[in-house]
Amino acid sequence: MPTSTRRTTWCAHGSRARSEPTRETLLNPTAFPRQDARTLSDDGDELHFCSTCAFSDACLSQGMDKSALMELHVLVEHVGPIRAGEHVFREGDDFDAIAAVRAGTVKTYVVDRDGREHVLGFHLPGEVIGLNAIDTDHYPCNAVALDTVMLCRFSFPQMELLATRVPGLQRQLFRLMSRDIGRASQLAGDFTADQRLAAFLIGFSRRLAARGFSPHRFQLTMARTDIANYLRLAPETVSRVLKRFQVEGWVTVERRELQLLVPDALEALAAPVLRA
Amino acid sequence: MPTSTRRTTWCAHGSRARSEPTRETLLNPTAFPRQDARTLSDDGDELHFCSTCAFSDACLSQGMDKSALMELHVLVEHVGPIRAGEHVFREGDDFDAIAAVRAGTVKTYVVDRDGREHVLGFHLPGEVIGLNAIDTDHYPCNAVALDTVMLCRFSFPQMELLATRVPGLQRQLFRLMSRDIGRASQLAGDFTADQRLAAFLIGFSRRLAARGFSPHRFQLTMARTDIANYLRLAPETVSRVLKRFQVEGWVTVERRELQLLVPDALEALAAPVLRA
DNA sequence: CGAACACTTGACAGCCCTCAACGTGAGTGG
DNA sequence: CCACTCACGTTGAGGGCTGTCAAGTGTTCG
Numbered sequence: 137m138p139t140s141t142r143r144t145t146w147c148a149h150g151s152r153a154r155s156e157p158t159r160e161t162l163l164n165p166t167a168f169p170r171q172d173a174r175t176l177s178d179d180g181d182e183l184h185f186c187s188t189c190a191f192s193d194a195c196l197s198q199g200m201d202k203s204a205l206m207e208l209h210v211l212v213e214h215v216g217p218i219r220a221g222e223h224v225f226r227e228g229d230d231f232d233a234i235a236a237v238r239a240g241t242v243k244t245y246v247v248d249r250d251g252r253e254h255v256l257g258f259h260l261p262g263e264v265i266g267l268n269a270i271d272t273d274h275y276p277c278n279a280v281a282l283d284t285v286m287l288c289r290f291s292f293p294q295m296e297l298l299a300t301r302v303p304g305l306q307r308q309l310f311r312l313m314s315r316d317i318g319r320a321s322q323l324a325g326d327f328t329a330d331q332r333l334a335a336f337l338i339g340f341s342r343r344l345a346a347r348g349f350s351p352h353r354f355q356l357t358m359a360r361t362d363i364a365n366y367l368r369l370a371p372e373t374v375s376r377v378l379k380r381f382q383v384e385g386w387v388t389v390e391r392r393e394l395q396l397l398v399p400d401a402l403e404a405l406a407a408p409v410l411r412a
Numbered sequence: 413m414p415t416s417t418r419r420t421t422w423c424a425h426g427s428r429a430r431s432e433p434t435r436e437t438l439l440n441p442t443a444f445p446r447q448d449a450r451t452l453s454d455d456g457d458e459l460h461f462c463s464t465c466a467f468s469d470a471c472l473s474q475g476m477d478k479s480a481l482m483e484l485h486v487l488v489e490h491v492g493p494i495r496a497g498e499h500v501f502r503e504g505d506d507f508d509a510i511a512a513v514r515a516g517t518v519k520t521y522v523v524d525r526d527g528r529e530h531v532l533g534f535h536l537p538g539e540v541i542g543l544n545a546i547d548t549d550h551y552p553c554n555a556v557a558l559d560t561v562m563l564c565r566f567s568f569p570q571m572e573l574l575a576t577r578v579p580g581l582q583r584q585l586f587r588l589m590s591r592d593i594g595r596a597s598q599l600a601g602d603f604t605a606d607q608r609l610a611a612f613l614i615g616f617s618r619r620l621a622a623r624g625f626s627p628h629r630f631q632l633t634m635a636r637t638d639i640a641n642y643l644r645l646a647p648e649t650v651s652r653v654l655k656r657f658q659v660e661g662w663v664t665v666e667r668r669e670l671q672l673l674v675p676d677a678l679e680a681l682a683a684p685v686l687r688a
Numbered sequence: 689c690g691a692a693c694a695c696t697t698g699a700c701a702g703c704c705c706t707c708a709a710c711g712t713g714a715g716t717g718g
Numbered sequence: 719c720c721a722c723t724c725a726c727g728t729t730g731a732g733g734g735c736t737g738t739c740a741a742g743t744g745t746t747c748g
Contacts, residue, residue: 248684254601268597270590296583300576307572313589314546320596321544325530326644326705329736360695368602370737375696391695391745408524602737605704636727646705651728667713667727 208305211294214238216286224265224279224287231273233289234266240285241357245365246277255366257319258282258340258358262347266292267313282357323367327409332367333377334402335409337387341396352399356392484581487570490514492562500541500555500563507549509565510542516561517633521641522553531642533595534558534616534634538623542568543589558633599643603685608643609653610678611685613663617672628675632668 215235218224224235224242242259256277259265269275270292299306323332345351356363364371381387386402388395396402491511494500500511500518518535532553535541545551546568575582599608621627632639640647657663662678664671672678 248601249687250684252684256597256600268590268593271587271594272590276594296579296586300579300582303572303576306576306582310572310585310589311547313586313593314544314548316593317544317589317596318547318552320593320600321532324532324596324600324644325524359693368600371695372697372738373736376736379696408526408528411525635725647726648706648728649704652704655728 207298208302211290211298213289213291214286215289216240216284218281218285218287220281220283222281224281224285225275226278227275229275231266231269231275231292233291234264234269234295235287235289236264237261238286238288241282242279242285242287243282243358243362244277244279253365255362258362258366260343260347263343264312267309267316282362322409325409329367329369329373329377330380331405331409332369333363333374333381334405336363336367337394337396338399338402338406338410341399351396353393353395356394483574484578487566487574489565489567490562491565492560494557494561494563496557496559498557500557500561501551502554503551505551507542507545507551507568509567510540510545510571511563511565512540513537514562514564517558518555518561518563519558519634519638520553520555529641531638534638534642536619536623539619540588543592558638598685601685605643605645605649605653606656607681607685608645609639609650609657610681612639612643613670613672614675614678614682614686617675627672629669629671632670 215224216238218240227246237259239261242265244256244259244265246254246256248254256268259279265279266275268277295305295309299309323335327335340356341351341354344354358366360374361371363369364374367374378387378389381402382389384398384401386396386398388397491500492514494516503522513535515537518541520532520535520541522530522532524530532544535555541555542551544553571581571585575585599611603611616632617627617630620630634642636650637647639645640650643650645653654663654665657678658665660674660677662672662674664673
């Protein structure tokens, strides 16, 4: 019943923000101690937010003043941990918030009426989910945690309001959405299985690198089936192509542990997809 | 040279705005006379803009006050006519404006390094182009007129600025971009040629209907090759499937003139694609 | 230890792309 | 009015990529 109105399952089974701000705290942002920790796993409880956060660019580089920064900070609601298999939201839920992934991987997907699952995307730390729900006021897809996930939740009505006062935030939202448009269309092309998988691996590697993780050795947090449903291939094809890459000596694959030995070869394959 | 910085070709061969506002006019929005004409081919020289415009919803329904409406109106620069085959912008051009199609059809596409053309979308009257350029500050694709095109051009920096003062406009921009994300991902699925073409025809029909045109009988403004490159099919396949639809008695096709006889049959086929 | 699940590997078939040739309509110039 | 050109579209034959089906292996978890 996709048309029914129903409450979001946000944080349905996860614990709430580890230190839920009291109303007094909300009105007194200075209560948050300033820290300079910039580790990948920081919990965001400082003015500069999580260093991995998609909004940190907006905050730090766009000349956002301190008061605006604090206002954004007050909006944040820490959600999690959400365990693997638990849903962040489901298709048809009322849209009321977007979220930045703080840790873990979120998969967004839809199920068509034939029961086939279509994976829309995998969202890594620092990336934002929920932007495609703005148009219809309902989430048009499901979002599920692939491993243990921590989120920064932002009420969208409040975010919208703040964006009118903070041009840097508005601009960052525009950029994020614009980026999603491009990313969504890049896999729409008719590419071979090899090209698709190479593009997936290179894209994954680049996104990890952008957040400070190793681009050469990383873990695939999703099942082969998920990759297949994302790339519009059969799971068997994913398996076969990965094998072929391994035989070529371009990668090593051990369960979900992946190592890129010859990134250039994959880049060459992926070129038409990534820079189509 | 996709990395080179180069001026946009906006209105490269078309005539400029028919009544370019003077600086005084810009500062005196009341100089624009109010009109109530709401025809599909109105030229937008009134407060309510073209009735087909994607922003008219934002203006009229979101409670935008009169002064804000006038400010938006002042931003509009009428561009055209642009003749078939002329480009609105090209990949790599500096991004400085978005545009609403006022009349005609615009095709956006990219050419990969193998020389193959990938059509990203067809943009009908009332729809907006250029939103996917915000992220990189350069247009990531080409935009070409398929027939005689008229545009409403909006300087994006000015639009952004105005959006901070007019929440309704900001919201409309968010909605438009959110919609594009969804639309871009819906053809990413692995569907049969029949499903893709049915979805294309139904989608085209619906979009025309939304702007007041006949949903049952319309003209395909693009070549079979364009449709094929959009749906990731071979032109021959498009031809064959269209033929099959015609044999089934679902449509009549005469060159680019198309008539939907049994929309339900096509809807059924397209269902997995449109509401995947 | 057994069951469920994820993943791999193999055989086969089907959809659609490729290649090729032909038909058609619009525009041009004689 | 007609011949010509050219782009666009159609139709046919053949082959390749990848999906489907099936069986087997390895891993996790109860």
